[in-house]
Amino acid sequence: MSGTVTREAVSELVDVCGAQRVVVAPQGRLIRAMVPAPFPFHRWADEAPDVVVLPETTEEVVAIVKLANRLRIPIVPRAGATGLNDGAKPMRGGIVVDTKRMNKVLEIDTTDWTVTIQPSINMLKLNELLTPHGVWYPDDPASYPVSIVSGRVGTGGWSLLGSRYGHVRDNVISMEFVLPTGEVIEVGQGGGRKIRHSSTGYRLKDLFLGHQGTLGIVTECTLELYPRPEAEFPAFFGYESFEDGYRAVQPFCRSNLATLAGVILFDERKVEYLRRDDEAYIPEPESLRSIVAVAAYGSEGEVAAARDRLMQIGADTGGRYLGEELSELDWASRHDRYATPLHGRSRGRAVHMSWHCEDAAITYSQLPFVKRRWHEIADRYIAEHDVFDNWGMFFYTNNAYKGWGDFLVEIDIGVWEQRFDERSWQAWTELKREIAQVSLAAGGSISACHGATREGEVDLIPVELKDGQFDLMLKLKRLLDPNNIMNPGKYLLDRAYEEAERAGGAPGNPEGVPR
Amino acid sequence: MNQRDEHGLPPGVIDNDGHYEVDPAIMTVYPQFATDFEVDRIVKGRLEYLYWVQRHFAERVLPPHAEEPDEPRRAG
Numbered sequence: 178m179s180g181t182v183t184r185e186a187v188s189e190l191v192d193v194c195g196a197q198r199v200v201v202a203p204q205g206r207l208i209r210a211m212v213p214a215p216f217p218f219h220r221w222a223d224e225a226p227d228v229v230v231l232p233e234t235t236e237e238v239v240a241i242v243k244l245a246n247r248l249r250i251p252i253v254p255r256a257g258a259t260g261l262n263d264g265a266k267p268m269r270g271g272i273v274v275d276t277k278r279m280n281k282v283l284e285i286d287t288t289d290w291t292v293t294i295q296p297s298i299n300m301l302k303l304n305e306l307l308t309p310h311g312v313w314y315p316d317d318p319a320s321y322p323v324s325i326v327s328g329r330v331g332t333g334g335w336s337l338l339g340s341r342y343g344h345v346r347d348n349v350i351s352m353e354f355v356l357p358t359g360e361v362i363e364v365g366q367g368g369g370r371k372i373r374h375s376s377t378g379y380r381l382k383d384l385f386l387g388h389q390g391t392l393g394i395v396t397e398c399t400l401e402l403y404p405r406p407e408a409e410f411p412a413f414f415g416y417e418s419f420e421d422g423y424r425a426v427q428p429f430c431r432s433n434l435a436t437l438a439g440v441i442l443f444d445e446r447k448v449e450y451l452r453r454d455d456e457a458y459i460p461e462p463e464s465l466r467s468i469v470a471v472a473a474y475g476s477e478g479e480v481a482a483a484r485d486r487l488m489q490i491g492a493d494t495g496g497r498y499l500g501e502e503l504s505e506l507d508w509a510s511r512h513d514r515y516a517t518p519l520h521g522r523s524r525g526r527a528v529h530m531s532w533h534c535e536d537a538a539i540t541y542s543q544l545p546f547v548k549r550r551w552h553e554i555a556d557r558y559i560a561e562h563d564v565f566d567n568w569g570m571f572f573y574t575n576n577a578y579k580g581w582g583d584f585l586v587e588i589d590i591g592v593w594e595q596r597f598d599e600r601s602w603q604a605w606t607e608l609k610r611e612i613a614q615v616s617l618a619a620g621g622s623i624s625a626c627h628g629a630t631r632e633g634e635v636d637l638i639p640v641e642l643k644d645g646q647f648d649l650m651l652k653l654k655r656l657l658d659p660n661n662i663m664n665p666g667k668y669l670l671d672r673a674y675e676e677a678e679r680a681g682g683a684p685g686n687p688e689g690v691p692r
Numbered sequence: 693m694n695q696r697d698e699h700g701l702p703p704g705v706i707d708n709d710g711h712y713e714v715d716p717a718i719m720t721v722y723p724q725f726a727t728d729f730e731v732d733r734i735v736k737g738r739l740e741y742l743y744w745v746q747r748h749f750a751e752r753v754l755p756p757h758a759e760e761p762d763e764p765r766r767a768g
Contacts, residue, residue: 301748509742
């Protein structure tokens, strides 16, 4: 037991949740030190929380948060822990609030088309419960079979079907939220739990989407429902150069098809990796150097019409349709990264590596520049360190409800985590920083999807959020979390308190209790 | 069990830059082999999984070209 989590504090947590839902055993704590983002295994023991609690109700969450606030104990909300960022990873020990048991469906409203849930339900499971009602919730991350709604709220999640159905911030209508001081608030578009658009007051909902666990814990969500799609149509087209594929993307994006769910461009290195090792591997012609994949969802008549237009665009842009089997199965494999081990190459050996993707939001015009620079950076680090492998890049439509505009850009890096030592870990964070610098130089955002709290890129947050944005973040954090208990150390938000202490004291911590 | 070499390592363990690994020299290499039944089971299992997940999204997948009116539906 370390830090401020005393036996008395654990005893109080047991009074709140019962002994069965308070975990102090090392294995239960160590596993909750990790997320799928590359992890410094050589520091594992330093990263573990002191205690884990598994609440089941809002009242229990309130009691836990009030206790942590009173004793100034760090507290980290944790959902599915499938994120490629480190939002769910404690940095200062303390209490991990694992919300997985808060997974009940509270109301399926088939009149106003909403579903209200305790937020730690998995989307696949939620859709199984919604199917008999003819409706669904369309949030579709790569982690669809394993991630849960509350984590999607914490990261402000991005969806693979976003160009058709929007992303998480578009489909969460309202939330119940426990603030770091233990107050419970309801946030939505304005008033009204089921109101989709309001012009009353500030739009506070967005503040609590993508906060990475730094502003509180979501305890209830009301979500948008859609009619279940009658049909889908995926198609993969091959091109003989990256440039050909890049040029073909625009006509697909601007096809004026409301059913278009996404357009994805794979570069030469990604095609090479698909041929080599990926679970989605299907033999492809050697002359093929890039792929453009598209998918449409909706009523059968609309998707059939979209299918005809997409096939025509593929032919007009010189694309080679790669067949029904490849198109259907490779599209269906989009969730596989969370379910299959992956192979990397290190000095000619095949080794087990973890998948990690660095992401950014980049406009179409800047994609070739970013692609060239990111590969140069990755290849330079691979030449110097034997723990990385370059698995190629892809570019995915990023705009909600429309296919044009900017793109989610990812470079997939194989990481041999078990070989990490301090030298290679520092190399990893420097690699990430260089990649983020290129994104900013291209006028983009450090992250479109995963979040940007990790070592390396986090230093550039004040650079991206310049002209007062980051300063406003600091003020909001300090206002809502006066004692810096909620996921401290993330997003450089400690600066809010350091500046106050330099100015002559910490008003949020009048008793001087050590943090 | 208590035998150690001059580096203090038990038999069959090598020190690879501070990472301890089983010495490949003592491994027996078996050819990768799977019966038709095993291949069929693995492939079928994967396809069933993909199909099951995909049916959370849409009732059916359209083929690349319009179907003839009497052609049976492929999925759904």
